[in-house]
Amino acid sequence: MKTKYLFLILIVLSFFFSCSQEDGIVIVEEPFKDSALELEQAKLAIYAMGLDTTFMVEWNNYYIVEEDILLCKDSINLTSTRQYHATYYVDNYQTITVGVDNTIAQSTNWREATKEAIDVYNKYTGLRFVYNEYNPQIKISKSNLYNAIACAQGEFPLSGKPGSKIIINDSFYKNIDTFLSLSQKKFLLVHELGHNLGLRHTNGLGEGDGGVGLVQIPGTPTSDSQSFMNSTTCGNSWNGASTYDVVALKTLWPKCIISFADGSSLPQMEVDYGSYLSRNLIPTSAKGIFAGWFKNAALTIPFSYGETIIGDITLYPKWRDKTNVIRLMAISDTSASTVRFTLSQVTPVTFLDIEVERGFNEWSEISRFTEETGVTLTKIPASFSIRTFIEPYIWNANPNSYAIYNWQDATVLDPGEYVLEARFTKSLGLQNGADGKHGVIRAVIEY
Ligand SMILES: [Zn+2]
Structure with a gap:
């Protein structure tokens, strides 16, 4: 029995160290929260340690295997929580490309999950993430991490640049592609990307320095159970960044x-x-x-x-x-449908009373021909243009009236020559001049 007790101590120690496995840059994730899933996960891990888990059961704070070996559950449950980053986290104000590689099948929704995950960082940080599968800075791939108690692993940054890989554990479940929903994949990737940028586990105090540093992020509290950077969250669905996740992101990367x-x-x-x-x-x-x-x-x-x-x-x-205000009007289907003007300096221009009047056609008939009825303002040569078409506004129209739309908008134009044009769709047939049977559009600008 003595050797078994010694073995027990070693196992407990090894479990303790598995909690602190953020050394050597690679981060090992913690198991599912769900107790049934947690038990399954624990079985895999204990089996990997060479023990027979056939009759493994839970007992208080322990798993009992091979009849008399106790494995402490508490050793993997860290209780102190706070947002942390590693000593090095990525520099702000940079574009970071992220993409999955060909180890991930097109038929899975990992790509979609990745795009949704990077949108979270685009929303809250001064970093700009772009999805790109050609030689991305952060490559997401799938591999068998036989010894890892993890859905995935991220990699801490080096020299201000993000960790270069995220590995999804193909051996954690029979088919992680279908086992995790899109929302769970998104959560997982937001979490892993956090590591690649330099974030450590919110409940990571017990994990120690781990060789990469453990620095509390100012403005974050002593506990945040809603943080997406907590460990033991593998399998969680995405419910948004917590208030203090947002504080952490905005503090590090405003x-x-x-x-x-x-x-x-x-x-x-x-x-x-x-x-x-x-x-x-x-x-x-x-x-x-x-x-x-x-x-x-x-x-x-x-x-x-x-x-x-x-x-x-x-x-x-x-x-x-x-200076004196200049007013110009363009009227569709007349000789004044295009009006040219020249600005000698940077000038604010106001679109004033841009009106669309319909004839006997319904608004829905007019708006069916997209980008044909509206106003364009183009710099000559055509290097810059402002285009306003009626389709986005049509749904507010009263179908039984001869409604007039009014837009008021203002924009700053650089010096140069411009053309203002009022266009009414020709797809409904020929017009009859300024009071066209199908309708008329009038645009007035002022500067
Ligand atoms: Zn983690």
Whole structure:
């Protein structure tokens, strides 16, 4: 019996170390919460240790195998919870490609789950994730991890770059592809991606440094049972990031902040890394008419709308004296259906009273011909255009009336030559001039 007690101690120790297996970069996940599944998982693990699990049973805090060997369950249940990251986590403001490889069959929904998982990080972080199966930075593959008590494994980052692989354990269940639902796969991949970015288990205090560091994330609480980074969550369905998961993500990887200086009427805003500044943001001031954004207070370095936002930035508005307002109108199916104009400087342009009047056709008949009835504003040569068509608005129309739509919109245009065009669909047949039998569209702009 003595040798068996010694064996028992060794087993308990080995279980303890399996809890701390985040050393050596690879992270081993904990088993399912569900007790039946947990028992099955424990059997696999204990069998892998060379024990006979045929008559294995649970007893209080133990599993009993081979009649008299007790295996402590508590040794794999860590109770202290808090959000943590490893010493190294990925640098903010970078694009990270993620994709599955050909070890994962097209017929499975791992690809869909991956896309949904990266959307979580796109939503809450200043990182930009792109799904790409060609040589991705984080490759998701399936392999037999015979000795792992895990649905999957992630890999901690190195030098600011994400861990390069996530391995889905093909031997954990007979068929993990069908065993896990799309929602469970999404949860699993959000969790593993967290490791690849540098997140450790929220309940990971007992796991120790593990050679990769264990640093508490500021603003996160001492306990968060809803965190997707808790261990022992393999098999959970996705129910969204917890409040403090979001705090953790936003603390480590905040989104880009755009601040507007010098009396701009616009509030500070948070935008995605790699996004563009909207032309619809037009500041107003008693100083005059907005005449473009600059990157410095001296207004010598212009900001272009074609530039992507890749970090925090302060933009300075330029103001010019008010000039006479210019009004232009385009009317479909007349000689004025296209109107040309030239802007000598950056200018806010307001779309005013863009009206669509229908003749004897129903709105549904007109909107059937998509992108044929509306207003376009195009820079010449055609490098930039604003297109507004009526289909998205048609569903609000009263089908029994000769309704008129009114749009009011404003945008900032760069210097150059432009064409404003009002178009009514020709697919319903010939028109009869300005008061067309099918309808007419009129667009007024002002600057
Ligand atoms: Zn984990």
